[in-house]
Amino acid sequence: MRVSSPVGEFPFEPVTVLIRGDRVRIEGRVGGWPAHVEIEADDIARLARLAGLRAALPVAGMLARRSKGRQPGNSHA
Amino acid sequence: MSRDRAAIVGAGIAGLAAAEALSGTYDVVVYDRLPVPGGVLRFDHPAVTGLERRCRAAGVSWKLGTTAVRWDGSRLMGVGPGGICWDDAALLVYAGGCRPATLAELGVTGPRLAGVYPAPVAIHLAEAKVILGRRVAIIGSGHWARASREAISGHDCSVTVVTEPEPACGASAARFSGDRVLDGWRPVAVQGVGRVDALTLDRAGQRYRISCDAVILAGSQRPLRNVDGAVTEPAPMVAFVQPLGEHTTHADVAQQVREALPELIRQTSGRSEA
Numbered sequence: 001m002r003v004s005s006p007v008g009e010f011p012f013e014p015v016t017v018l019i020r021g022d023r024v025r026i027e028g029r030v031g032g033w034p035a036h037v038e039i040e041a042d043d044i045a046r047l048a049r050l051a052g053l054r055a056a057l058p059v060a061g062m063l064a065r066r067s068k069g070r071q072p073g074n075s076h077a
Numbered sequence: 078m079s080r081d082r083a084a085i086v087g088a089g090i091a092g093l094a095a096a097e098a099l100s101g102t103y104d105v106v107v108y109d110r111l112p113v114p115g116g117v118l119r120f121d122h123p124a125v126t127g128l129e130r131r132c133r134a135a136g137v138s139w140k141l142g143t144t145a146v147r148w149d150g151s152r153l154m155g156v157g158p159g160g161i162c163w164d165d166a167a168l169l170v171y172a173g174g175c176r177p178a179t180l181a182e183l184g185v186t187g188p189r190l191a192g193v194y195p196a197p198v199a200i201h202l203a204e205a206k207v208i209l210g211r212r213v214a215i216i217g218s219g220h221w222a223r224a225s226r227e228a229i230s231g232h233d234c235s236v237t238v239v240t241e242p243e244p245a246c247g248a249s250a251a252r253f254s255g256d257r258v259l260d261g262w263r264p265v266a267v268q269g270v271g272r273v274d275a276l277t278l279d280r281a282g283q284r285y286r287i288s289c290d291a292v293i294l295a296g297s298q299r300p301l302r303n304v305d306g307a308v309t310e311p312a313p314m315v316a317f318v319q320p321l322g323e324h325t326t327h328a329d330v331a332q333q334v335r336e337a338l339p340e341l342i343r344q345t346s347g348r349s350e351a
Contacts, residue, residue: 004204004205006202006205007121007122008201010111028111030142031111031120031140031142032113032139033112033142
C-alpha cells in the first residue's frame with residue numbers, strides 16, 4: 001500500500017488488522033513512522049457510494065458476520 | 078573492539094553513498110526527517126533501493142522520520158516519533174541536499190509576500206492539486222524550473238520563465254515551449270500587497286515589470302543547512318557532502334561523495350587535532 005502526502009509518496013506496511021465492533025483498524029508503519037488506518041461503518045457507506053455498491057458489499061458482509069459472531073474484547077484478524 | 082560512530086544527516090543519494098562508504102570503518106547511523114530513504118528521489122527508485130540494501134547488509138542503523146536539529150561536536154540531537162534522542166558520534170556527515178536561492182540571496186527587494194514559493198515547495202503543492210496562481214513566474218532554467226513547470230502543466234495558468242544572465246543549460250527557450258521565456262533577465266524586486274502581483278526584472282540597466290500572482294524560485298542552487306552547530310563551514314567534526322551542479326545525476330552524486338569523503342574526513346580530523 002502507498003500513501004501520498006504533501007512531502008511525497010510513502011509505503012504503508014500493514015502489521016496488524018484489528019476488528020473492533022463496527023470498526024476495522026489497520027496498524028502498520030509508514031517507513032520509520034508508526035501509522036494506522038481506521039475504517040468505521042460510515043466509511044463503508046461512503047466507500048460504497050464512491051466505489052460502487054458491488055465493490056463494498058463483500059467488505060460490509062464480512063464486517064456484519066464478524067460483528068455478529070464476535071466475543072467481548074478485541075479480535076485479531 | 079568498538080568502533081567510532083558516524084552520524085549521517087540525510088538519507089538521499091549523497092547520504093546513502095556516504096553511509097555505505099563509511100560502514101567499513103564506522104558504526105553508521107543515518108537520520109532523515111522523512112520516514113523512508115531516498116530524499117528527492119522516490120523511496121522505490123532503483124538507485125535508492127540498491128544503496129539502501131547494501132547499507133542494511135553492512136549494518137547501518139536508521140533514524141528515519143527523525144529530524145536532526147543540533148550538533149555539539151560530539152553528539153547529535155534528533156526529534157522523532159519517539160521523542161528527543163541523542164547519539165554520540167565522532168563524526169557528522171551532513172548530506173542535507175540543496176535548495177534554490179531565496180529572494181534575499183538573489184538580491185531581490187520588496188516585502189515578504191504570499192505567492193512566492195521555493196521550487197520544492199511549489200512542486201509538492203502542485204502535486205497535491207493546489208493551484209499556485211494564474212500568472213506564474215518561474216525564476217531559473219535548471220532542473221527545478223523544469224520540474225516546477227511540469228508540476229503545474231495541468232493548471233490553467235500562463236507561465237513566464239525568467240532565466241539567469243547565463244542560463245544553466247543554454248537554449249532555455251527550447252525547453253519551455255509554449256511559455257514566455259525572458260532570457261538573461263535578473264529579478265530585482267517583487268511588488269504586491271499581501272500577495273505578489275508583479276516582478277521587476279533588470280538586464281544591463283534596462284527594467285521590465287511583469288504581472289504575476291505566483292513566483293517560483295527555481296534557480297541558483299545553495300546547500301541546505303538546518304542543523305544547529307553544522308550550518309557554516311568549517312564546523313567541528315562535520316564533513317559536508319552536498320554536491321551542487323545543474324547536470325548532476327544521482328550516479329554522479331554518489332560517485333562525488335565516495336571520492337570526496339576521505340579528504341573531507343581527513344580535513345575534519347586535522348581541524349580537531351589542531
